[in-house]
Amino acid sequence: MSLAATLIQELQMESATTRRVLERVPDAKLGWAPHAKSRTLGQLAMHLANNPAGVTTLASQNPAELPGFGDADPASTAEVLAALDASVMEATRLLSGMSDEALAETWRVHANGAELMAMPRIAFLRTILLNHWYHHRGQLSVYLRLLEVPVPSIYGPSADENPFAA
Numbered sequence: 001m002s003l004a005a006t007l008i009q010e011l012q013m014e015s016a017t018t019r020r021v022l023e024r025v026p027d028a029k030l031g032w033a034p035h036a037k038s039r040t041l042g043q044l045a046m047h048l049a050n051n052p053a054g055v056t057t058l059a060s061q062n063p064a065e066l067p068g069f070g071d072a073d074p075a076s077t078a079e080v081l082a083a084l085d086a087s088v089m090e091a092t093r094l095l096s097g098m099s100d101e102a103l104a105e106t107w108r109v110h111a112n113g114a115e116l117m118a119m120p121r122i123a124f125l126r127t128i129l130l131n132h133w134y135h136h137r138g139q140l141s142v143y144l145r146l147l148e149v150p151v152p153s154i155y156g157p158s159a160d161e162n163p164f165a166a
Helices: 003-023 041-060 077-096 100-104 121-146
Strands: 106-111 114-120
Touching (some): 003 041, 003 077, 003 100, 100 121, 114 121
Antiparallel strands (some): 106 114
């Protein structure tokens, strides 16, 4: 199995879990934030939805220029879910075109002409595409808990859902 195929397999599996978390986001609470320094629920949900395509697009460029980061304010959870579907589809398309050699090559990102980071492309994808995605999914599950929204099972039972119960 190619390196890209392993990334795609994990992306596909984890996107189903991410979708289950995002489906719980209540439209009426999109503007809620747990703290003044935190993203709103809607902004965090949209960041989570857009991560796969955004990161994979960045990894497709070499060198890449660090993009500006803004937080979109979705109008609905349906908008977030549509963004997730499009993002995973685009990330899958881009990853499908990456050879093992391309994934092993040193990938660089610049900001204002200065190099910020240089690492194997696959390390960037593992860290920022996948691990970063899981980090924000965990944050979102805490937001849901604070809002008293039932948290779905992610890697095992949650206090609200147990896929292993009889």
